Ligand SMILES: [Fe+2]
C-alpha cells in the first residue's frame with residue numbers, strides 16, 4: 001500500500017532529515033552519497049576534497065622535476081612510482097568530490113583560475129636531490145598525520161579513499177627516509193646537502209597543518225561534522241613528536257632552537273612558524289606559485305586534444321550501441 005504525502009510534506013521533510021543526519025554523525029556512522037546532507041556539509045566537503053585533490057596533482061611537480069635526473073635506475077624507478085601514486089590520489093579524490101555532485105572539469109577550472117587552493121607546501125623549490133628525500137620524510141609524513149584520522153571521516157567515499165591513500169603515503173615516507181639515510185652514510189657533501197634540505201623544509205612542513213587553532217575559521221564546523229577529527233595544532237604536535245626521534249636516528253638537526261622534550265606534557269615544545277610567510281604563500285607570493293600554476297595550466301591545455309578525442313570516441317560508441325539496439 002502506498003501512503004500519499006500531504007502537499008506540505010516537503011516543508012516538514014528537512015527537520016526530519018536533519019535529525020536523521022545528526023543521528024548518523026552522533027553514532028559515528030558514515031554519510032553516503034545517496035543520503036540527505038546539509039548544504040554546508042556538502043560545500044565544506046567539496047572544498048576540502050577538491051583542495052586535497054589539487055594538492056596531490058600540483059604536488060607531482062616539485063619531485064617530478066627530478067625524474068630525469070635521478071642518480072640511479074633504482075632511484076628513478078622509485079621516484080617515478082611515487083609521483084604516479086600522487087596522480088592516482090588526485091584522480092581518486094576528484095572522483096570522491098563527484099559523488100557530492102561536483103564536476104571534475106569545473107574543479108580543475110577553479111584551480112587554474114586561482115579560485116581554489118592547493119597546499120602551500122608545493123610552492124617551495126627542489127634544488128637538490130636531497131629535497132626528494134626530505135619531501136618524502138616530512139611532507140608525506142605530515143600528510144600521513146593529517147590523513148590517517150580522515151580514514152574515520154564522516155563522509156564514506158572520502159574516508160574509504162583515505163585508507164588506500166594512507167597505505168601509499170607510508171611507502172612514500174619510508175622511501176624518503178631510506179634515501180636520506182643512504183645519503184647520510186655517504187660523503188660530507190651529501191650529508192651537508194641533506195641538512196640544507198632539512199633546514200629549508202622543516203618550517204614549511206609545520207605550516208602544512210594550517211594556521212593555529214584560534215585562527216582557523218573552518219575548523220569548528222568540520223570538527224562538529226566529524227569531517228576533521230583533530231585540530232591543526234594537535235596534528236602539528238603529533239608530527240613533531242613523530243619526527244624528532246627520526247631526525248636523531250638520521251643524524252640531522254631540526255632548525256628550531258626552542259625544540260625540546262617537555263617531561264611534564266610528555267610531548268615536545270617547539271617554536272612558532274612564521275605565519276606571515278604562510279599567508280604570503282597562500283596569497284600566491286611563494287617562491288614557486290607562479291611556476292606551478294603556469295605548468296598546471298599548460299598541462300591542461302596540452303591535454304585538451306586527449307579529452308576531446310575521448311569524448312568523441314565515447315559519443316561514437318554510444319551511437320553504435322544505439323544502432324545495435326534499434327536493429
Ligand atoms: Fe598523495
Ligand SMILES: [Fe+2]
Pocket residue numbers: 086140143168169172
Ligand atoms: Fe605521497
